[in-house]
Amino acid sequence: MGTDKKVAVLGAGMHPWGKWGRNFVEYGLAAASDALAEAGVDWTDVQFVAGADTIRNGYPGFVAGATFAQALGWTGARVSSSYAACASGAQAINNARAQILAGLCDVALVVGADTTPKGFFKPVGGDRRDDPDWLRFHLMGATNPTYFALYARRRMELYGATEADFAAVKVKNARHGLANPYARYRKEVTADEVLASPMVADPLRLLEICATSDGGAALVLCSTEFAKKHTGSDDLVTIDAVSTVTPRFPQAIIEMPNFSTDSSVAASTVGPTFKESVALAAYEEAGIGPEDVDLAEVYDLSSALELDWYEDIGLCKQGEAEKLLRDGDTTLGGRVPVNPSGGLSCFGEAIPAQAIAQVCELVWQLRGRATGRQVEGAKVGITANQGLFGHGSSVIVSR
């Protein structure tokens, strides 16, 4: 697609991740205020509000767009609220982008925020025997780390990945996040400390599995015409692609919250895996390839999953992620740094905010404002993310 499919990012904002225990709306408002201030746009000039929903904070969370709009003060702005598990934030971005590209509005605000309980994510309460997410906990005791661990063990079996490789991902990301003011964990860890932390789901240990966090992130998006007028410059940071593709049948890799894969009896498995297809669609939409990417923010729900993403977003071939990591290519200063923000490893997951936060980081990196974690001269970045029930997203940002 050509440049006419780009939308500009005027401002990004975040509330620091943590376990603050306050109302999620507060985090969203803090992030929105920062994004509006960075954009130099007044709230009353926002025409469309895209909220990313949280399902653990009652009704206000289900109608997040309206909740944030009311809290900022009703202005009559149009609104949307999206839930797409971990990709909720990307769908909110995509809603805003579509409104702008359709010419229905010039300026949109995207906001996602969450307040999370302690410990493993568990399904929403009640006795729900027709909900696979409820049933997988009830019948198998299968938590999210169960699935991450199945993938990790698979990497060890297929590609010779070691526990030391997984620990090295954590060590790298912990170092990346040290100077990030929005990261929850800002502490260097050694491989020995990682490998000495308790096993949660073999072969994954406590320090290798992302925590659940409170946090908020926001973006102010607008048409490129508006941005040029507003900033008086052609030097824009733009969103060039938002991929929210669903899987293709038959899906041969077991995914949360399922009990089984699809069967390949009636239709054979061909083409890319779901996670590969998420990034491929983004590259195709932006008209670029993995070789054009300077940095990536990927969903390291576990240390091992980050390695899967290297391959799924095309930074290397299947089975070569460990080499990429060991060679330092994905470390700050390397060929294509991955998770310079520190990733989920340093943030923990604030579900509806996370995919937005990934884009915030890219925006600041491309503007050269990522103090202490800057990828020098970065021009193009990609995000990748996957959640339950066939959701995933990839966003490409360029300057």
Add this chain to the structure above:
Amino acid sequence: MTTKTRVPAIEGWFTMDEGAPALLGSRCTSCGNVAFPKETYFCRNPHCRGTEFAETELSRTGRVWSYTDAAYQPPEPYVAADPYVPFSICAVELAAEQMVVMGQVVPGVGVDDLSVGSEVELVLDTLYEDDEHEYMVWKWRPTDAATTGQGA
């Protein structure tokens, strides 16, 4: 032993034949697609508009695709024993159905007893119990006789 009545923890997902239990899936009468748990409304093969399904027993043995364990007690609605006893979980490839099905591994089998590609078979075992009932669920058990695991 026990005098409690054994009932399935969920109706219709597996046979209660304790000697040779089987998972109950569906087979689309139009395209042959197999699904577990059972499909009831529309075939999930996008090239098929089938709406009729035959119940089918899935293969009782398969090979381990991957495996892990649950070192920490899973949250509700998992009903954990007190004190909590960690268990293994595996994802098993069924050759005939060309699909992977997850399940707990029988008690006593740890991750060191499992390997990718090794054969496991389906058994029934107690998931949890109350004063009157034992709630049964499917689990996988290595067919390798050297393991210490015990099914029901």
